[in-house]
Amino acid sequence: MNIQSESGAASPLFSVVTAIYNVAPYLPDYLKSLESQTFPHDRLQIVLVDDGSTDDSLEIIEEWKRQVDANVLILTKQNGGQASARNLGLEHATGDWITFCDPDDYIAEDYFSVLSENIEADTQGLASMLATHLITHDEVTGRIADTHALRRRFRDGDRIVDLLRSPDFFHMSAGTAVLRREHIELHGLRFEESLRFSFEDAHFISSYLLRLERPTISYVASAKYFYRKRAAGDSAVQTGSLKREKYTDVLLYGHIDLVEQAKSRYSQVPLWLQFLLLYDVFWYFRGDRRPGAPSRLLDDATLDEFHRLIARVIEGISEEAIYTFDVMGTDRELRDALLLGYKYPDARASQVVVERVDTDQKLTLLRYQYSGATPNEEIRVKGLRVAPRWAKSQSVAFFGRTLFSRRYLWIPATGTFSVTLDGTPTPLELGRERRPVYVLRPYKVSKALAGMDITARTRKQPPGSRTRKARLQRLIMRSLREGKTRAKKIRHKAEHRRNPEIRAAARVRKLASRGYIAHRYKNAWILMDRVDRANDNAEHLYRYIRQQHPDVNIWFVLLRKSPDWERLHKEGFRLLEYGSIAWKAALLHADHHISSHLDKFITNPLDPKHYGKMRWKFTFLQHGITKDDQSKWFNTKKIDLLITASNAEHLSIVGDGTSYVFTEREVQLTGFPRHDALLSVMAKGQDRSRILLTPTWRSWLAGEVTTNGQRLKVDGFAESEYAGNWRTLCQSEDLREFAKARGLKISMLPHPSLAEYLHEMELPSHVELLTWDDMPFSQLLATSAVVVTDYSSTAFDAAYAELPLVYFQFDRERVLAGEHIYEKGYFDYDKHGFGPVAPDVLTAVSSIEEALAGDHSKSEYATRRAQTFPYRDGANSERVFKAIRSIRKEVPFSRAVQVLEFE
Numbered sequence: 001m002n003i004q005s006e007s008g009a010a011s012p013l014f015s016v017v018t019a020i021y022n023v024a025p026y027l028p029d030y031l032k033s034l035e036s037q038t039f040p041h042d043r044l045q046i047v048l049v050d051d052g053s054t055d056d057s058l059e060i061i062e063e064w065k066r067q068v069d070a071n072v073l074i075l076t077k078q079n080g081g082q083a084s085a086r087n088l089g090l091e092h093a094t095g096d097w098i099t100f101c102d103p104d105d106y107i108a109e110d111y112f113s114v115l116s117e118n119i120e121a122d123t124q125g126l127a128s129m130l131a132t133h134l135i136t137h138d139e140v141t142g143r144i145a146d147t148h149a150l151r152r153r154f155r156d157g158d159r160i161v162d163l164l165r166s167p168d169f170f171h172m173s174a175g176t177a178v179l180r181r182e183h184i185e186l187h188g189l190r191f192e193e194s195l196r197f198s199f200e201d202a203h204f205i206s207s208y209l210l211r212l213e214r215p216t217i218s219y220v221a222s223a224k225y226f227y228r229k230r231a232a233g234d235s236a237v238q239t240g241s242l243k244r245e246k247y248t249d250v251l252l253y254g255h256i257d258l259v260e261q262a263k264s265r266y267s268q269v270p271l272w273l274q275f276l277l278l279y280d281v282f283w284y285f286r287g288d289r290r291p292g293a294p295s296r297l298l299d300d301a302t303l304d305e306f307h308r309l310i311a312r313v314i315e316g317i318s319e320e321a322i323y324t325f326d327v328m329g330t331d332r333e334l335r336d337a338l339l340l341g342y343k344y345p346d347a348r349a350s351q352v353v354v355e356r357v358d359t360d361q362k363l364t365l366l367r368y369q370y371s372g373a374t375p376n377e378e379i380r381v382k383g384l385r386v387a388p389r390w391a392k393s394q395s396v397a398f399f400g401r402t403l404f405s406r407r408y409l410w411i412p413a414t415g416t417f418s419v420t421l422d423g424t425p426t427p428l429e430l431g432r433e434r435r436p437v438y439v440l441r442p443y444k445v446s447k448a449l450a451g452m453d454i455t456a457r458t459r460k461q462p463p464g465s466r467t468r469k470a471r472l473q474r475l476i477m478r479s480l481r482e483g484k485t486r487a488k489k490i491r492h493k494a495e496h497r498r499n500p501e502i503r504a505a506a507r508v509r510k511l512a513s514r515g516y517i518a519h520r521y522k523n524a525w526i527l528m529d530r531v532d533r534a535n536d537n538a539e540h541l542y543r544y545i546r547q548q549h550p551d552v553n554i555w556f557v558l559l560r561k562s563p564d565w566e567r568l569h570k571e572g573f574r575l576l577e578y579g580s581i582a583w584k585a586a587l588l589h590a591d592h593h594i595s596s597h598l599d600k601f602i603t604n605p606l607d608p609k610h611y612g613k614m615r616w617k618f619t620f621l622q623h624g625i626t627k628d629d630q631s632k633w634f635n636t637k638k639i640d641l642l643i644t645a646s647n648a649e650h651l652s653i654v655g656d657g658t659s660y661v662f663t664e665r666e667v668q669l670t671g672f673p674r675h676d677a678l679l680s681v682m683a684k685g686q687d688r689s690r691i692l693l694t695p696t697w698r699s700w701l702a703g704e705v706t707t708n709g710q711r712l713k714v715d716g717f718a719e720s721e722y723a724g725n726w727r728t729l730c731q732s733e734d735l736r737e738f739a740k741a742r743g744l745k746i747s748m749l750p751h752p753s754l755a756e757y758l759h760e761m762e763l764p765s766h767v768e769l770l771t772w773d774d775m776p777f778s779q780l781l782a783t784s785a786v787v788v789t790d791y792s793s794t795a796f797d798a799a800y801a802e803l804p805l806v807y808f809q810f811d812r813e814r815v816l817a818g819e820h821i822y823e824k825g826y827f828d829y830d831k832h833g834f835g836p837v838a839p840d841v842l843t844a845v846s847s848i849e850e851a852l853a854g855d856h857s858k859s860e861y862a863t864r865r866a867q868t869f870p871y872r873d874g875a876n877s878e879r880v881f882k883a884i885r886s887i888r889k890e891v892p893f894s895r896a897v898q899v900l901e902f903e
Contacts, residue, residue: 153169278338390664525552540674619640671869675797799864
């Protein structure tokens with residue numbers, strides 16, 4: 001270790017200990033913020049610890065020390081992690097108060113002046129530590145904003161908080177914490193060096209507070225600390241989720257150690273520490289359910305260790321804490337994952353939720369949840385013990401393990417019913433689960449029982465004020481005294497005048513109520529594919545219904561600027577422009593809304609607050625066979641009918657123990673309408689003259705999204721593994737010579753996201769570049785001799801057309817481990833795929849040659865195709881049509897139940 005002596009100042013009030021490792025680009029901003037402090041520099045000790053940097057960090061801080069008149073101490077050591085560097089700095093810190101600012105952040109120029117004033121104002125020395133206001137600086141967007149999840153702690157300004165009274169005011173950041181040095185030295189506190197990637201701050205601060213008789217924190221809202229969210233995404237906070245130790249060491253040496261410290265001192269874990277631990281644990285679980293979460297890369301041994309350690313953490317956390325935690329938005333599923341997965345692993349349902357009623361089919365959907373084995377169910381309808389018409393158990397999994405299950409039961413809605421689980425009559429709850437309430441706030445009680453918030457702070461208007469807002473406020477307050485009904489009307493009228501969306505919705509509703517409009521769109525079936533493009537399942541289903549069932553009032557939705565608009569108009573399609581008043585009016589009268597896509601602007605096109613509840617049933621046609629686990633997306637949608645096209649796909653959605661909520665009532669195996677058209681095109685026997693390359697995209701090649709919604713291009717795309725492999729395949733002389741000898745051309749149909757990067761790939765001139773607007777995809781398949789893709793669901797279309805197929809998967813370990821947007825589903829490319837899997841260019845080229853040389857109609861891949869698709873009879877559209885029509889028909893009681901016993 002090397003120490004450079006400090007410049008003479010004595011008795012500092014503050015010591016700033018900063019661990020520095022390879023942060024040269026950020027040091028100038030940080031050092032400038034220290035140099036610019038309005039607080040007397042001789043009362044500020046700056047301890048800079050270089051933790052073995054390999055860039056210019058040490059040279060920068062040495063040069064800065066020579067130039068400034070400040071009390072600066074520079075320490076150097078071999079790289080050992082942030083905790084070890086801070087511990088070295090602690091040994092040399094002499095200030096009354098110590099903080100640990102990070103070198104890639106910066107602070108306001110009055111930072112220490114504000115802290116000093118706060119300390120002087122605390123004449124009784126009530127505060128055990130100070131906490132400053134963290135503001136986020138996003139390097140990508142340039143936005144500086146108060147966006148931290150715990151920002152509400154500062155909404156009431158500067159204040160001193162007793163954690164025993166306000167346990168949700170815990171603090172976790174050492175960079176924004178200012179602690180008394182005497183307490184640190186008295187208890188010999190140091191940062192835990194086993195925590196190299198995260199939680200070392202929270203562990204140190206919590207260890208500090210656990211040793212105090214009365215843990216109190218002075219929240220100083222006026223002291224601004226600017227946290228830099230790096231554009232490169234390479235800070236310790238941003239990369240910690242990629243480390244195995246995040247899921248093992250952090251829990252063992254961080255969470256569990258704090259639980260044991262607390263129990264040894266208090267015999268139980270204080271509520272503030274329970275909340276702190278829950279805050280961190282919930283971030284783990286929130287992160288795991290994101291597509292492409294880093295946790296997908298963990299091996300089985302690490303996952304087993306993670307679950308074992310989490311169970312130990314939850315032992316120290318009460319059910320009350322899990323239910324009352326409200327520091328950040330936490331849904332019921334996350335709470336139940338902890339309670340049912342770890343605390344009560346064999347829990348029975350305490351209530352059955354009556355979730356939904358289908359008024360057309362006269363059916364009721366029941367739901368309950370449990371952990372362990374499925375309960376023994378006894379359902380009685382009109383006194384008869386019956387079996388549910390449809391039933392399904394959904395597994396709710398986190399980190400590769402099912403933590404609890406949800407049970408869905410469809411029963412008749414035509415009589416009284418009751419549910420008994422494992423011999424115990426179970427209460428019924430309408431709408432949703434009610435979690436136990438342990439704490440009630442006054443405003444909730446007063447609003448529920450008195451109709452007003454008695455705790456609200458009403459600001460008095462200055463005398464003589466005659467502003468429009470003031471007049472409106474007085475009217476509202478007067479109406480509150482006269483009665484809630486009048487107040488509601490006044491607020492509604494005021495909002496109606498101000499909100500253009502409400503005014504627009506009122507115009508649409510008025511238009512839709514007119515007789516000729518109501519007649520025009522009565523019982524309409526509204527179909528659409530993409531907003532800007534057709535030629536998918538909805539277009540082909542529309543064409544079939546128009547020809548075979550002309551009595552149905554069908555309409556097709558598309559943007560007028562779409563290249564498909566004129567084509568469909570000439571064919572005689574009845575078109576509605578997406579977003580138009582006519583489209584909105586049609587939706588208000590429709591019986592069915594049918595689409596091959598599931599985006600929010602399709603499934604929820606009209607705000608129910610302004611337009612009321614829609615009466616139509618939504619049918620999801622899909623635009624490709626679901627081979628990956630899409631449950632986290634599908635489950636959030638209200639889908640009345642989901643169309644599937646393969647046996648394995650259907651079972652992966654409706655089967656017991658899958659992650660989907662849907663039963664066989666909502667999911668029908670019919671085949672895709674577009675596959676009927678594909679068979680028709682293939683039957684024409686066109687010249688198969690191309691080798692078709694259809695690469696998909698990768699999430700890690702997608703640039704950041706700016707504040708104006710634009711996605712930035714990524715640097716270095718041409719050097720990426722993705723670009724290099726596809727470029728090398730296109731440039732292959734062997735492939736070119738083979739294609740030439742066979743009279744074939746090489747065509748590439750790139751993913752739309754790849755289009756703007758094509759010029760960087762330097763593709764050879766003999767490769768034909770196509771777009772999705774050039775011709776229907778079925779036509780492309782009909783003119784192709786072989787299809788080469790990586791992970792695209794278009795491979796199923798090629799297989800349906802009985803074309804040779806090659807999977808070019810040079811990065812399969814990365815993609816299939818979950819780093820891309822795909823969540824691994826039932827489909828295994830080696831076991832279920834329709835062609836060989838090529839891990840490199842040479843294998844891909846030889847696989848293409850072999851696919852065209854052999855008789856693929858008698859291969860193992862032909863057997864797989866036959867086992868995958870139950871229907872190749874050209875009647876998919878008819879089956880879809882019948883399925884859609886059936887969801888509005890009542891199910892007779894005799895068909896809705898199977899009576900198990902008579903009494």
